[in-house]
Amino acid sequence: MTPNAQALYLGIDGGGTKCNAILVNDEGQVLGRGTAGPANPYHGYERAIDSITLASDIALKDAGLEPSDKSTLIAGLGLAGLHLPSQVKKMEQWQSPFAKSFFTNDLHIACIAAHESNDGGVIISGTGSCGFAHVDGQSLTLGGHGIPCGDKGSGAWIGLSAVQAVLLASDHLGPATLLQGLLEEQLEAKGMLIVDKLSQARSSDFAELAALVFRAAEQQDEVALGIIQEGADYLSALGLRLLELSPPRISLLGGIADQMIPWLNAKLVERLSPAKRSAEFGAIQYARSQLTLEEVSK
């Protein structure tokens, strides 16, 4: 890149299911977009690298540019899994094809984008669940431990809880539930064969089962109502803890966020604000702020 060429920024929001890329110029104008597969290095480093590269190539093509132009890009990458120090280290050792790469976790970029500011809070309830707030230079991360260790109130946790409840009901060791019929139909399996079908299941597979729980809850199934309320209580407690830091704004994001709102603590709900932009814009903003820091420290 010659000193006079206009800088191009790439923003990557890499999640457990897909990876979104956005290409913008120095004025913030969107030139291209791309989407590829999962980009959580914790669940597969090679696949994450491939998804990031592919999403970038698609965004470049969308902008009328070539894959080889990756070498001119200043990239901000917010990836799921990068709350783990081991994963940050792994990604920083990657010989990335970009001119510069700035890595952070997906929560951080989602928060920056939601508030168009470094300060704010986010509660995420999608495939997984977690919370993050950054206020006056201090940050707090809650949850994000994944199933089976955590992620209460997420799609994956709700789906896994449904499977547990159905297996107990099948053995007549737990209350009868509409979830049994719904799950057996969805998986085309009963009892032990459900376990067999789910032997290689990932978080995203369990999250797909969450819809059944919302369906059973609509029919006032006690087991389904109990699962959703327990998950929502966790998200409420997590949100109220973030509010203790007094973030100027707080948003609820993620694939099942809208479905969870009716179950959340009213004090939390009245504090929620919609996200201003999607997470990949936060990745751009993060890259720009890190670049400024580098230039200042020169």
Place this chain on the structure above:
Amino acid sequence: MTPNAQALYLGIDGGGTKCNAILVNDEGQVLGRGTAGPANPYHGYERAIDSITLASDIALKDAGLEPSDKSTLIAGLGLAGLHLPSQVKKMEQWQSPFAKSFFTNDLHIACIAAHESNDGGVIISGTGSCGFAHVDGQSLTLGGHGIPCGDKGSGAWIGLSAVQAVLLASDHLGPATLLQGLLEEQLEAKGMLIVDKLSQARSSDFAELAALVFRAAEQQDEVALGIIQEGADYLSALGLRLLELSPPRISLLGGIADQMIPWLNAKLVERLSPAKRSAEFGAIQYARSQLTLEEVSK
């Protein structure tokens, strides 16, 4: 094997942590024993095959015989994971080195051995948990779904529950517990790094953490007491359901069985009888009964 040579029987009890082999002659005299690693094909087919082969070779050597003598043995194999039809199919396709191989699940051979009879019941609380009863030609299997879908009251479930409780406590989203200090010390990690350390953890790794929960419970830690009681309540309910079939005897087996007894329902405890023999003898008895069936049907 010439028709006049004495038949030798191999009994295999293959669990998630280790595989025990016993070699007996036609009179039931023990000639040799061997132990090797995990032999649950659901958690690793190749490893299970290797463990079975190695345990057999050790038992043969112990008896002063050669590995090549495997081809003369009539083997009964009771393996964890064989309650799943897919796993039974996989094992039956194995070109086993034995003259004959009869497969069943580990619960079945444990029950036969516990009562020296086809009729009886067993409750297992070891790495995993499950129940089995066979009475008057009818059998009932409960649980055995593995973590994270089931296996309440097992070592793995107790260990996983401890990890969940510690992560909630670390985020101040659950009650403080002595388990936090104990787990952090054991894993040499805190918060998110605990998740990182356990990313590849198997059931047996979680089961190793159960000892911490019993230690915290001795110190009246409410969280630990709650975990153990919830697990014990499940085992009690499971045992009482098996008793509905009126098995002549019922036994509680497995690595943490003795530790769980004080927490179980008194009506169940007064019905428990000690196991007469260890599971590998049940595998021998199973092989002999299947061989008799084969000869009868000729």
